[in-house]
Amino acid sequence: MNEVKLSTLDDAVGYWLRRAQLAVFEDFARRFVALELTPAQFSTLIAIRDNPGRRQSDIAAALGIRRPNFVALLDELERRRLAERTPSGADRRANALRLTGAGEALLARALAAQHEQESAIRAHIGEAERDTLVATLRRLVEF
Amino acid sequence: MNEVKLSTLDDAVGYWLRRAQLAVFEDFARRFVALELTPAQFSTLIAIRDNPGRRQSDIAAALGIRRPNFVALLDELERRRLAERTPSGADRRANALRLTGAGEALLARALAAQHEQESAIRAHIGEAERDTLVATLRRLVEF
DNA sequence: TATTGTTATACTCTATAACTATA
DNA sequence: TATAGTTATAGAGTATAACAATA
Numbered sequence: 094m095n096e097v098k099l100s101t102l103d104d105a106v107g108y109w110l111r112r113a114q115l116a117v118f119e120d121f122a123r124r125f126v127a128l129e130l131t132p133a134q135f136s137t138l139i140a141i142r143d144n145p146g147r148r149q150s151d152i153a154a155a156l157g158i159r160r161p162n163f164v165a166l167l168d169e170l171e172r173r174r175l176a177e178r179t180p181s182g183a184d185r186r187a188n189a190l191r192l193t194g195a196g197e198a199l200l201a202r203a204l205a206a207q208h209e210q211e212s213a214i215r216a217h218i219g220e221a222e223r224d225t226l227v228a229t230l231r232r233l234v235e236f
Numbered sequence: 237m238n239e240v241k242l243s244t245l246d247d248a249v250g251y252w253l254r255r256a257q258l259a260v261f262e263d264f265a266r267r268f269v270a271l272e273l274t275p276a277q278f279s280t281l282i283a284i285r286d287n288p289g290r291r292q293s294d295i296a297a298a299l300g301i302r303r304p305n306f307v308a309l310l311d312e313l314e315r316r317r318l319a320e321r322t323p324s325g326a327d328r329r330a331n332a333l334r335l336t337g338a339g340e341a342l343l344a345r346a347l348a349a350q351h352e353q354e355s356a357i358r359a360h361i362g363e364a365e366r367d368t369l370v371a372t373l374r375r376l377v378e379f
Numbered sequence: 380t381a382t383t384g385t386t387a388t389a390c391t392c393t394a395t396a397a398c399t400a401t402a
Numbered sequence: 403t404a405t406a407g408t409t410a411t412a413g414a415g416t417a418t419a420a421c422a423a424t425a
Contacts, residue, residue, distance in 0.1 A: 097298035098286040101347060102279055106357050106366065107260045109373035111275070112300075114253045116377050121250055132254075133415085136245055143241040150383065155240035162416065164385060178384095186383040186424045204244060214249050218375050222368075223249065226376075229369045230252035232361050234259050276392090293406060305393065307408060321407095329401045329406045 117214070124206045128199060133158065133166060135207070138200045141176055141190045148187040149178070175199055260357070267349045271342060276301065276309060278350070281343045284319055284333045291330040292321070318342055 102108040121132060130138075133156070140152045153163040167190070170176040175196035181187035192200065215223050245251040264275060273281075276299070283295045296306040310333070313319040318339035324330035335343065358366050 095294070097283065097290065097294055099279075099283055099298060100286050101282050101350075104354075104370060105350065106354065106370060106373075107257075107264055107275070107350075108279070109370055109377065110253070110257045110260055113373040113376040114250075114257045116379050117250045117253055120379060131414095132250070136242075136251070139244050140240065140242055143243050147240065148383075151238070151240055155242060159417070160384070161386080161418085181383095184383080184425075188384075207244075207248065207250075211249065214376070214379065217379050218372055222372050222375075225365075225368060226372045227247060227249060227252055229361055229365050230249075230256040232365075233256040233357070233369075234252065236259050236263060236357065236360050274391095291406075302394065303407070304395080304409080324406095327402075327406080329399095331407070 117210075120210060120213075121207075124210055125203065128203050128206065130199070130203055134170065135203055137166060137170065138175065138192065138196060138203065142192050142197065142200060145191050146179075146181075146189045148181060148184075149190060150187075152190055170196070260353075263353060263356075264350075267353055268346065271346050271349065273342070273346055277313065278346055280309060280313065281318065281335065281339060281346065285335050285340065285343055288334050289322075289324075289332045291324060291327075292333060293330075295333055313339070 118132065125131075125135065136156055137152065137158075140156055141147075144152065144155075149163060149167065150160055153160050158166070167176065167178065171178060173195075174193050177191050177193055178188040179191055181189040211223075218226070261275065268274070268278065279299055280295065280301075283299055284290075287295065287298075292306060292310065293303055296303050301309070310319065310321065314321060316338075317336050320334050320336055321331040322334055324332040354366075361369070
């Protein structure tokens with residue numbers, strides 16, 4: 094196949110943002126396949142560990158996940174005995190979320206895998222560039 | 237809702253890459269809603285304009301779109317008389333792609349809208365930071 | 380009345396297998 | 403046999419409406 098030109102896309106932030114995100118997420122998927130964790134499940138485990146006892150709605154909202162879509166995700170984490178829905182004391186409508194011992198153990202392994210990915214990125218694009226990248230991306234989110 | 241902590245995600249390239257990409261694509265969608273063009277349709281119009289007469293497969297591959305998924309996308313562009321499938325001379329299996337006059341006209345408006353988005357991004361994060369961002373994202377794609 | 384968790388549902392993206400017509 | 407375009411289909415991911423229990 095002869096080369097196909099894509100002149101206008103070659104300097105577009107949106108285009109490279111999408112391609113870079115796909116590349117990093119594919120690498121993430123490779124590293125996490127053994128742990129059987131999707132990005133959404135991984136960030137959910139982090140959010141629960143950092144905020145034990147919080148309501149489903151709060152955790153879901155913080156992660157940008159709609160409440161209805163969070164139900165099946167939690168069902169699966171509970172089925173695998175990684176997280177639990179426990180009674181929320183005062184409000185009997187709410188579920189308080191907590192990690193199990195197995196959940197904390199798996200999260201520890203996942204955090205190690207994530208750390209390896211961050212190190213690989215640092216090695217590939219450079220330490221300073223990585224810090225600049227994260228800083229710029231954070232400003233872009235407010236955009 | 238009290239604040240929810242997300243310690244570990246706060247310095248992760250993958251996390252901010254995803255959030256920034258969502259923010260930029262939401263802005264893109266707002267700017268392109270009047271043109272009724274998705275990112276995939278927009279980049280397809282660019283690819284066809286830059287490579288008139290090329291086969292479907294080549295254009296799809298250059299955009300990272302699987303051949304089966306490219307069919308409906310092209311059907312829609314043809315239905316709206318923005319692009320055409322024409323006979324490809326030698327090989328009677330292949331379709332050569334071209335933009336119509338209407339397609340070129342709409343693409344011109346789309347490119348203007350994209351240019352406005354790029355200007356807005358430059359204004360928000362700064363000229364030099366934007367160039368550094370694109371350069372870093374391109375290196376990240378090889379990752 | 381409003382909110383929490385849930386069910387049902389639908390729409391978009393993306394992926395694969397297999398067909399047809401040509402090569 | 404292999405390739406170009408196509409069909410059918412299935413799986414994620416994400417969106418909304420509406421319900422039961424509770425506030």
